[in-house]
Amino acid sequence: MRTTAILTLFLLATSMHAQDKLAAEIQGLEPRIFKADSAEAKLRWESLKKLREDVNQRDVETWRGIKTKADWEKLRDERIAKLRASMGNYPPPPKEVKVFVTKTIQADGCTIECILYESRPNFFVSANLYVPKAISQPMPGFIVVHSHHNPKTQGELQDMGMLWARQGVIVLIPDMVGHGERRQHPFVDAKSFPEAFKVGRQDYYFRYNVNLQLSLVGESLMGWMVWDLMRGVDVLYQRNGIDKSKIMALGSVAGGGDPCAVFAALDPRVTGAAPFNFGGPQPETKFPLPKDAELSFNYMGGGSWESTRGLKLSARDGFLPWVIVGSLAPRGLIYGHEFAWDAERDPVWARFNRIWGEFYGAKDKLASAKGAGSVTGMAPESTHCNNIGAVHRKPIYPTLKNWFGLPIPAENKQRFDSSELQCWTKDAKASLKPRMVHELARDFIKIPDGIDDLRKSLLEALGVSEDSLRRAVEIERVPEKLPADRHPFVVQRIVLRTSGAAIPVLILRPQGKIKVPHVVIGLAQEGKAGFLKHRAEVIAELLKKKVAVCLPDLRGTGETANDGRGRGSGATSYSASLLMHGQTTAGVQLQELAAVMNALPKLGYTSMALWGDSFAEANDPGVNFAVLSRHATSVTLV
Secondary structure, eight states: OHHHHHHHHHHHHEEEEEEEHHHHHHTTTTOOSSSTTSSTTTHHHHHHHHHHHHHHHHHHHHHHOOOOOOHHHHHHHHHHHHHHHOOOOOOOOOSOEEEEEEEEETTTTTTEEEEEEEEEEEEEEEEEEEEEEESSSSSEEEEOOOOOOTTTTTTTHHHHHHHHTTTTOEEOOOOOOOOGGSSOOOOOOOOGGSSSOOOGHHHHHHHHHHHHHHHHOOOOOOHHHHHHHHHHHHHHHHHTTEEEEEEEEEOTTTHHHHHHHHHHHHHOOOEEEEEBTOSSTTTTOOOSSOTTTTHHOOOOOOOOSTTTSSSSTTTHOOOOOHHHTOOOOOOOEEEEEOOOOTTOHHHHHHHHHIIIIIOOOOOOGEEEEEEEOOOSSSSTSSOOOOSSOOOHTTTTTHHHHHHHOOOOOOOOOOOOOOGGGOOOHHHHHHHOOOOHHHHHGGGGGGOOOOHHHHHHEEEEEHHOOOOOGGGGOOEEEEEOOSSSGGSSSSEEEEEEETTTTTEEEEEEEEEEOOOOEEEEEETTTTHHHHHHHHOOHHHHHHHTOOOOEEOOOTTTTTGOOOOOOOOTTTTHHHHHHHHTTTOOOOHHHHHHHHHHHHHHHGTTEEEEEEEEEOOOOOOOOOTTTTHHHHHHTTOOOO
């Protein structure tokens, strides 16, 4: 009995030693297959570049095919309809928007009403409404869309509200979703979070989070912003003395021009718009433009974490920024630029001149405004501003005089403290019971009806077709540098090629001339390297059981990643850009996984299992997840 026990312990120890040695061999393997500077290693970005170039080339060809006003309107109507469909599911417009005035402030020549208007049931827009004190004729109505920098109370916004109200304009300046009194996060001051971070930038940063919440239920941040602005027109229409033929939308320089342009494109009640930094060259564009700018210009733009800049499906469905802005014709357009601008070579400006001039004979409804310098320059040579600064308003004034009969105003000299312009009160919150975005988003959740409906819904959401999961696969074998018998297992290095994809794959299988039909496919963000480093013991056990292990680096994982996972990372830019093309990172990865599974039977593996893993350590119980992007290793927001 004792001898048997000793023998068992000896055999167990020997087995563990052998297992440790096997695991060490596995950990020592080189995970990379592509050379660091090879074309395959850069494939993710090269494929994205190719998609963008194809879109821009098709756009140039399409525009050159536009010969008449009818051609343009056919294209415009088709693409704006697709823009509308991409925004989400709008509810029926209310017969009357509920408006609550919580405070009134007397200012120089005008009254400021601090209002709340109901955009959706129990979802309110906080806004400052600047009302002329003397109403002698029908009033124009202006809606100013603030930038991502500051909410409705910022100084430049107050300036615009008061100076135009003194001229007889009623001016609505709302907080956009997630900003100011409509913030969707708990950060009010430096005491709100125990670590060092920029309190004043959280509204801006949380645009990312809010759009993710809405995207999960088929909605979009842009769609909700535009809906709020449409209801803002209702608010203006409900005022006595408003001139419905003079509704102007102004979009601020950073993140305000985007929703302004889309809002004006989708709401025909807007009779004029000034969307800054949207439609053509951006603040980052280098001037002068090349002589061949028409052919080389990036009409599509690119994706980033701020979703209002690179609109979902815009590249696939053709509603590029210039189309959105151009669709305003023959209504009024002020084509605005925060910094210097190369009007002579701007191909978008040439298109607008043709649309307004040749197609509609409405050149008087087309104007421009610009600043000076560049986004990388310093003030005062470079005209940075938070919303629309005095230097940018100066070229706007003559246009507003021509369109609306407004005299050139003197700049505003009075400003209020932000606290004075707040709209929500304790009584208002108690009686109106406002809801947050994530609470409303729950109402949009749709449960699939059975497995077939689930599969269809998933593929549609991922931008994947059934055919793309059955593409032909070519197997390219990569020679192992070491002799085949160097390891106590067989190492197979292959590259799978299919329709623009190159997938590096490492397969480990038991040594010897035996059939190995069973294979486990390991998937993780760290890819092959992560499995070899963190799961060598498990892999060793599988090999011992005559089971092979397949480790592919799907697009954006392992050796095809290496650019971070946070809000401002390359992974996020890649993901956002794919959304513009109607694709997703997860969808691309699913197609590449299907390619791996289609190739494995050709290598003799017929029984497959999937192993999904993460090698991140468990979170400390004390971690505060209020700022999710600060804990990107544990919480992925891509």
